[in-house]
Amino acid sequence: MRGVTTTSETGGRDLLAILAIAFLGGMVLNLMPCVLPVLSLKLLALVRHDRRERTAVRLGFVASSAGIVASFLVLGAVLAGLKAAGVSVGWGIQFQHPWFLVAMVFLVMLFAANLWGIIEIRLPRWAADLGAPSATEGLPGNFAAGALATLLATPCSAPFVGTAVGFALAAGPAEILSVFAAMGFGLAAPYLTVAAFPFLARALPRPGRWMGTVRLVLGLLLVGTAVWLLTVLAAVADSAAAVGVAGLIVVAAVALAFRQKAAGTPWARAAFASTAAACVVAALAILGGQEPSAGASRPQEAAWHRFAEDDIAGLVRSGMVVFVDLTAEWCVTCRVNEKIALSAPEVRRILADDRVVAMRGDWTRPDERITAYMARHGRYGVPFNAVYGPGRPDGALLPELLSSDIVTTAIDDARRSVRFPLPEADGKNAH
Numbered sequence: 001m002r003g004v005t006t007t008s009e010t011g012g013r014d015l016l017a018i019l020a021i022a023f024l025g026g027m028v029l030n031l032m033p034c035v036l037p038v039l040s041l042k043l044l045a046l047v048r049h050d051r052r053e054r055t056a057v058r059l060g061f062v063a064s065s066a067g068i069v070a071s072f073l074v075l076g077a078v079l080a081g082l083k084a085a086g087v088s089v090g091w092g093i094q095f096q097h098p099w100f101l102v103a104m105v106f107l108v109m110l111f112a113a114n115l116w117g118i119i120e121i122r123l124p125r126w127a128a129d130l131g132a133p134s135a136t137e138g139l140p141g142n143f144a145a146g147a148l149a150t151l152l153a154t155p156c157s158a159p160f161v162g163t164a165v166g167f168a169l170a171a172g173p174a175e176i177l178s179v180f181a182a183m184g185f186g187l188a189a190p191y192l193t194v195a196a197f198p199f200l201a202r203a204l205p206r207p208g209r210w211m212g213t214v215r216l217v218l219g220l221l222l223v224g225t226a227v228w229l230l231t232v233l234a235a236v237a238d239s240a241a242a243v244g245v246a247g248l249i250v251v252a253a254v255a256l257a258f259r260q261k262a263a264g265t266p267w268a269r270a271a272f273a274s275t276a277a278a279c280v281v282a283a284l285a286i287l288g289g290q291e292p293s294a295g296a297s298r299p300q301e302a303a304w305h306r307f308a309e310d311d312i313a314g315l316v317r318s319g320m321v322v323f324v325d326l327t328a329e330w331c332v333t334c335r336v337n338e339k340i341a342l343s344a345p346e347v348r349r350i351l352a353d354d355r356v357v358a359m360r361g362d363w364t365r366p367d368e369r370i371t372a373y374m375a376r377h378g379r380y381g382v383p384f385n386a387v388y389g390p391g392r393p394d395g396a397l398l399p400e401l402l403s404s405d406i407v408t409t410a411i412d413d414a415r416r417s418v419r420f421p422l423p424e425a426d427g428k429n430a431h
Contacts, residue, residue, distance in 0.1 A: 026186020
């Protein structure tokens, strides 16, 4: 019957729209500082591609794209399984666990050591043979680089990502996998573009002495990422764990350098194996009993109250405006919002108003109350910001990226009410 739209047709169009949003969100993730180190590594690889055959260039970047998409599918499958088991899920929840952070620190430092020549990562011959014959890197290495890009992208909630993840985690397993695959293809878009148009790689400068400086800078970027991960570990576990892991990294670096200098001798291999085993035992001792406990631990600033969902309705009925900020130490977008929007003088002034209550919740560690609250609003990750007031009793959700204008406008809108009008200068235009 013409003019009639079925529910399945509407749902199909909604899913297609969400898939487009997920793809855009994945593309935007390439611009986030979380992914910068891996993109920088691929940029250096592009320069080395200058003399390679076109097929080798395509295969390398297709492998990186495959690593990204496969990692997103694995992440989606894990989240779908956890949801089916009744476990609270969210975007970036792996950063709430010390073991994941420690593994990422060592992995990132391994890449930095490889860039600086402290150690040369050699793939097994069977793995290297999977790559293009003329390439010095095999497909597994490019695949691993794509997987690393995915892992580093998960603490970033870029525009469109929150909408896509919220839709996916509120739906079934098929929708979750579809949305996460679309985000993976979005993040892989630059790699696929180079694979489709290899001449882009040849437009870069030819290899030369300048590459040594680039390798040094890119290694420093990776070290910076590792330091940031250690600060997150200090927040999730404690400072002693972060210091202990940093010490293990130094020991491992010295052992790697020593093994590199004395390569080929049996006693050097034995010494390195013993050191590696000692580092594993030490990591077990440091992180023993360090699984994250529920609840926020971040100290509250004077203008902020600890998040308490049960208090919001009563405050709104009394004519107050409530601004909710849910954040985490590992959330890069949260830090950007705090510096650009929430620390702006006009925002600090309005949050200090006696009729405004600013609530902050910390999701650095697992917190079921915060997870459930976000899920009820269709969100599954931080940053999460909402404004309640007489004009917005049910709350108004703000976008992932904030500006001072967005925050002040939302608070002014929540204040508007027939019962609770804003005071006006000199009594003019009063109702």
